[in-house]
Amino acid sequence: MKYIKQGLLALLLCGMGIVTVRANGKEKTVQIKSPHKQVAVNVFVENDRLSYTVLYANEKVIDVSPLGLTVDSVDLGYKTHITGAGKFSSLNEKYSVFGNHSSVINNANEASIPCEAGGRQFNLIIRVYDDGVALRYTIPAGTKYIEGESTSWNLPESTSKIAWSGFSQSYEAFSHVTQLSEIPENQPIMGPLTFEVSGKYLSISEADCINFSDMSFMRRDHLLKAYFPFAKNGWKVEHLTDNGPAVPDGSYKGQKVSPWRTTIIAKNLNDLINSDLLTNVCPAPQQGRDFSWVKPGRCLWQWWSVGAPKFEDQANWYDAAARLKWEYYLVDDGWRDWRKDGKDQWTLLKEVIDYGKKVGVQSIVWVDSKECRNAVDRRKYLERIKALGAVGIKIDFIPDATADMMQWYAGTMEDCAELKLLLNFHGSVKPTGLRRTYPNDITREAVRGNEYQISRYSRVMPFQHYVCLPFTRLMAGPADITPVILNPEELKSKQYTWANEFAQAIVFLSPVTHFCDQYKFYLESPMFDLFQTIPTVWDETKVLSCTSMGEVVGFARRKGNTWWIGVMNGETGRMVKIPLSFLSKMTEGTLIYDTQSNTAVDREKRTLSPHDTLSVKLAPGGGFVARIGL
Structure with a gap:
């Protein structure tokens, strides 16, 4: 009777797109398929290493690749035992997003596979979509230190070319498209990375990064391995400053977890660009929270074309934005030096914001992150900006994306959501899909x-x-x-x-697009009418x-x-x-x-x-x- 029940379970899971394969009475391979069985992930132990492969339309697009997280000097991917078939679930929902399209379908199968290594219990969580795969690890109870990660992507021999970016603290290195062999070995490179395999396209990155250090990649031959360039020696798990109870803590279904490691898979470039995998694996906004106040639009600003803003010139910029029918004007770096007729920079800033309102243009204000690095200072600063009548903040010059700073990003998104402020991070880390959770995280540089x-x-x-x-x-x-x-x-x-x-x-x-040039070039352009209507x-x-x-x-x-x-x-x-x-x-x-x-x-x-x-x-x-x- 026991074997009949197991057979019925296997048939049921197969119908869900999930198949479990047994050998010698022990779990050897767990296979999870996407809802329409377009993508399949195999998880197994090979040569003492927890590993996986990915198939797309029955063709292997990720070869045998290592898995694992190193905690308290224990590599969870080494001499690992898969201790059960796992818990399986499915997801099917719709939501809206500001992006390449307005409506998103989130349909996937998920497996939480129990594992053990070095006396530590953890789960490998895998979510499989028809356009890709995401995986993450639960953090074993009692973990004190994260030291590294073994998660890798083993690219097939048929990989023809790859798009990648050089190392940069703020993602401001050049992007390239080359052969895989032209990527430097044993040096960090910045994601996402996109590569072509037998006419198909894959893009790898991370999502829902709340309290892990930012992930880059390190190449060795055909293997691309997760690497933490801003935390080479790891970090303490209990490292976080108090950002308030509403700030996400990096947990998933009640368990502490690593960020998702993501692989988008597409049969053509159209499907690649239209993938929503990174936002799909991130949480929905807090229940009951209203983001209807978040409005995309065009923004004029002066720093690129003329340098620091001059107080006496601000009305001209607001007037130009109004003529262009643009929604926003950014008061960029330099306003903090304004002084006139006994008035300080805050009084003068309010005057220009008020003028903008009169002509129908809303204001976004620049700030150096050093003025709001801790939670208390940040909240006070943002409340002051909001009280002046601004609708957004641009925060610049942000330190390395350590685990502590990633929690700072989350706290900043939460504060701005509560205060109804649009948010633009500059000199920053890349986004990881959390614009679904916080639609007010409207754009960011990192480029x-x-x-x-x-x-x-x-x-x-x-x-x-x-x-x-x-x-x-x-x-x-x-x-x-x-x-x-x-x-x-x-x-x-x-x-x-x-x-x-x-x-x-x-x-x-960029849902708020900052046009960089001096306004006269747009007003006098033969494309002026198009600038007035571009979404x-x-x-x-x-x-x-x-x-x-x-x-x-x-x-x-x-x-x-x-x-x-x-x-x-x-x-x-x-x-x-x-x-x-x-x-x-x-x-x-x-x-x-x-x-x-x-x-x-x-x-x-x-x-x-x-x-x-x-x-x-x-x-x-x-x-x-x-x-x-x-």
Whole structure:
């Protein structure tokens, strides 16, 4: 009777997409399949090492790879015993997000597999989606110290190219697309990483990182291993400062856990870019919490183009934002030095915020993180900013992403949620999907953006970097790249075209998009009317067939009934074809092309149908933009 029950259980689990395989009366391999059985994960012990493989459409896309977390000098992945079949569950829900599309389906199967190593009990938790895998570990009771992690991704021999970024404390190194062998060995590189395997695309990163140090990767041959560059010697588990009872503590279903280690798997680049795996594995907002006040939009700011803001000039910037019909203006670094007629910087800041309200433009305010590093100081500072009438905060110059600082990030998101402040972290760590939990975490830097294409610092960006970014940093979530340089003097050192610059605002997702240039270049632009209507979040996104990692990127994005197309080219001039089959009917379109000068555009208005295919010639560093529909 015992064996009949086991057989019935196996059949039931198989129907759920979960299969348990037994050998010699002991658990040897546990297999978990996705809801439609597109993805399968095998967990087993091989050569004394807890390991896993991943299959997509029955093809192995992650070879045998080590698992494990080292706690109190015990490697939980070494000489590990799988002590049971595990507990299985499924998830099926919907939610909204500001992103590549507006509605998300969260459908997965999950297994919590009990294991033992070195006398420590823990569970390996694996969640399997039709577009990827996430795994994490429960922290054994009594653990005092996290020393490292063995979780790895063993890339198949058929891996053809990989998108990656160099090491940087604030994720501001260059992005590249190369062969796997060109990534330096035994040196940290920053995720997410995206690679092609036999025509399929995989992207690896982490999610729901609340109180672990930030994870990078270390390559050895075909193996990419989790690595903590900001905590090389580990950290104490009971390290956290008091950020308040409402701040997430990194637990899952009542147990302390590591962050999710994530692998997105897609049959094409469109499915890759549209994956919601990182937000799917993060918690929903606290029950009853209202985030309807969070409003995406366009933002004008002055630091990139003119340096520190001058108090006397602020009305001009607010007026320009109003003419552009943009929602926000950022008062950036330099306002803290304002003094006039016996008034201090706080009084003057309130005056400019009040002026913005009069002309219909809301204010976001910059601050150095050193003014709000501990929970008490942070709360007082944020309350003061809120009391002045600002709707958001930009926090800059943040220290290394240790476990303590990751808890600081969580506390800051919570404080801003309670105070109803939009939040933009700069000089920061990458996001890990927690914008689902805190939609007010509207964007963040953690990217080598247009601050590195700026003449006053003699900084120049290679064309290739920008056509790599959608497959590196942008895979983690929105990035404040500060797009759209139009000043001809700023485009002499590297001749990006105006069409390429405008396309940045379409390709690079940032729900509050900070346009970097001086306002006169937008007001006087032949694209002025398009700047007035460009959205920052989307109902639907399609990756165009011309897209190739590290060479050229093209997105078609829909907001309401209007489609926007943005194409950015890399180092080599080319002709691309853009089929318009995503259109539902014949409609009017405005098309913006490269021309002979990189600081001018050819503009065309024409009627377009779903049967049309556009042929677009792109200069090196060139681009194309279209608005199609009302």
